Amino acid sequence: MTKSFDAYEKISVATDVVILTSDEVETNNPRMSAPKGLKVLLVKRDEEPFNGEWSLPGGFVDVNVGIEQAARNKVAQKTGVENLYMEQLYTYGNELDRDPRGRVISIAYLALLNKENIQQNTDSNTKESQWFWVMIKNGQLLYSTDGKGYYLIDNLKIAFDHKQILQDALERLKNKVLYTDVAFQLLPELFTMRELQDIFELLHGKTIYSFRRFIESKVEETELISDGKAHRPAKLYRRR
Amino acid sequence: MTKSFDAYEKISVATDVVILTSDEVETNNPRMSAPKGLKVLLVKRDEEPFNGEWSLPGGFVDVNVGIEQAARNKVAQKTGVENLYMEQLYTYGNELDRDPRGRVISIAYLALLNKENIQQNTDSNTKESQWFWVMIKNGQLLYSTDGKGYYLIDNLKIAFDHKQILQDALERLKNKVLYTDVAFQLLPELFTMRELQDIFELLHGKTIYSFRRFIESKVEETELISDGKAHRPAKLYRRR
DNA sequence: ATAATAGTGTCTCTAAGACATTATGCG
DNA sequence: CGCATAATGTCTTAGAGACACTATTAT
Numbered sequence: 362m363t364k365s366f367d368a369y370e371k372i373s374v375a376t377d378v379v380i381l382t383s384d385e386v387e388t389n390n391p392r393m394s395a396p397k398g399l400k401v402l403l404v405k406r407d408e409e410p411f412n413g414e415w416s417l418p419g420g421f422v423d424v425n426v427g428i429e430q431a432a433r434n435k436v437a438q439k440t441g442v443e444n445l446y447m448e449q450l451y452t453y454g455n456e457l458d459r460d461p462r463g464r465v466i467s468i469a470y471l472a473l474l475n476k477e478n479i480q481q482n483t484d485s486n487t488k489e490s491q492w493f494w495v496m497i498k499n500g501q502l503l504y505s506t507d508g509k510g511y512y513l514i515d516n517l518k519i520a521f522d523h524k525q526i527l528q529d530a531l532e533r534l535k536n537k538v539l540y541t542d543v544a545f546q547l548l549p550e551l552f553t554m555r556e557l558q559d560i561f562e563l564l565h566g567k568t569i570y571s572f573r574r575f576i577e578s579k580v581e582e583t584e585l586i587s588d589g590k591a592h593r594p595a596k597l598y599r600r601r
Numbered sequence: 602m603t604k605s606f607d608a609y610e611k612i613s614v615a616t617d618v619v620i621l622t623s624d625e626v627e628t629n630n631p632r633m634s635a636p637k638g639l640k641v642l643l644v645k646r647d648e649e650p651f652n653g654e655w656s657l658p659g660g661f662v663d664v665n666v667g668i669e670q671a672a673r674n675k676v677a678q679k680t681g682v683e684n685l686y687m688e689q690l691y692t693y694g695n696e697l698d699r700d701p702r703g704r705v706i707s708i709a710y711l712a713l714l715n716k717e718n719i720q721q722n723t724d725s726n727t728k729e730s731q732w733f734w735v736m737i738k739n740g741q742l743l744y745s746t747d748g749k750g751y752y753l754i755d756n757l758k759i760a761f762d763h764k765q766i767l768q769d770a771l772e773r774l775k776n777k778v779l780y781t782d783v784a785f786q787l788l789p790e791l792f793t794m795r796e797l798q799d800i801f802e803l804l805h806g807k808t809i810y811s812f813r814r815f816i817e818s819k820v821e822e823t824e825l826i827s828d829g830k831a832h833r834p835a836k837l838y839r840r841r
Numbered sequence: 842a843t844a845a846t847a848g849t850g851t852c853t854c855t856a857a858g859a860c861a862t863t864a865t866g867c868g
Numbered sequence: 869c870g871c872a873t874a875a876t877g878t879c880t881t882a883g884a885g886a887c888a889c890t891a892t893t894a895t
Contacts, residue, residue: 369662464665
């Protein structure tokens, strides 16, 4: 019944990383402030299978590299960021034909980073990559290329089961911001209440009342102020 | 930079399953009722590495079997139970030398079952297996062979990183019983409030006040009664 | 009667939902 | 000034913690 170690055919192991950051959507109205959005990094595949479709950054795990390290290496390659918050999401491998090339299981990670740390042009390979805005509304995952018009994620061609992974990632983050401090990983050191609140509201798809009261124990006020717009300026806060 | 599919050495993939059930601890006092405990199934290794130590039921994933199915097969082999609650816990694979035989990553599952469904002697192989009582007290994982004297888990010889997996499993269950209905999976269809409460209290290592109030929306009363002991009998409930 | 547990009631405290009110700076 | 947003205050409700009190059976 029990076969020995070497009797088992080995399996291809991959990691895929949902890399998220927050950024402000462009506005040219000097009265309105720029709303914050959540962005995920996708890369366009340039080979079969799913040639031309969008996919999560990822790749196969080398037999001499730990699984989380493999994911970190991929993030470093795509964004230049070395130290960042990362957590394991889930391992996908129930379907034998997830990947038409052969049996592949994939360990998905969630990586959160502050956009100020992102390096441009660090990727030594030539694959096209793009940040897409994402949000959850009525339990549905929406995406946008400009932060204004949001569409159902099904309208975007996404390779493998990566749509599911992305969905699972946002669902996890949605829950986790409520009982951990992960949300701060998405922002620079200094931020306004509104910027932080926008992240929570995007994930939950609804306005959060009395957000200040909810978050106040986790932040501390600074003397600095976010100025420039035609309305009352906001104090800047940092994580406590 | 990007190597092709076949350029990667494949990796051994295993699953390990934390199989839990609840059972009552023997008492011969006709006045006291039998307290409920949590039990985990461990198997004694009969080969290197870690020969003679206890380990979680598990094994390598066949290239033609889905990862969850592999875990389900293992549970069926050890307990005879085919339909049961199971969820993926975490994938262990950061350390390259988790297994001295070679690079192995392991996907851990949590399986919950009602002891009434367990078949005896279903295991066709000859490995010795044993149910150990477990509980969390002051954040520490304790085990017992008789449900009475509990000891630090470090006093038990456990193979690989399976102690960590077991710890992670109980931590997950501890949190999950609070916001899901998974606890019912550990009990027969009919149970008393005290049996259910015992499970919650074992996991949290403290008494839970007003447990009825907390759980009442999830259960429904039956006309049946748990009799036999020298004190007020308890109504039996079922999951709503 | 009494040991031992089942089951109910109540008081307090904290956190969240919903929203009204006041403050501030630029165009 | 008034638009747009920041920041504070308040009323209500839901739930958890802690514990007192009453009910019921076999010995």
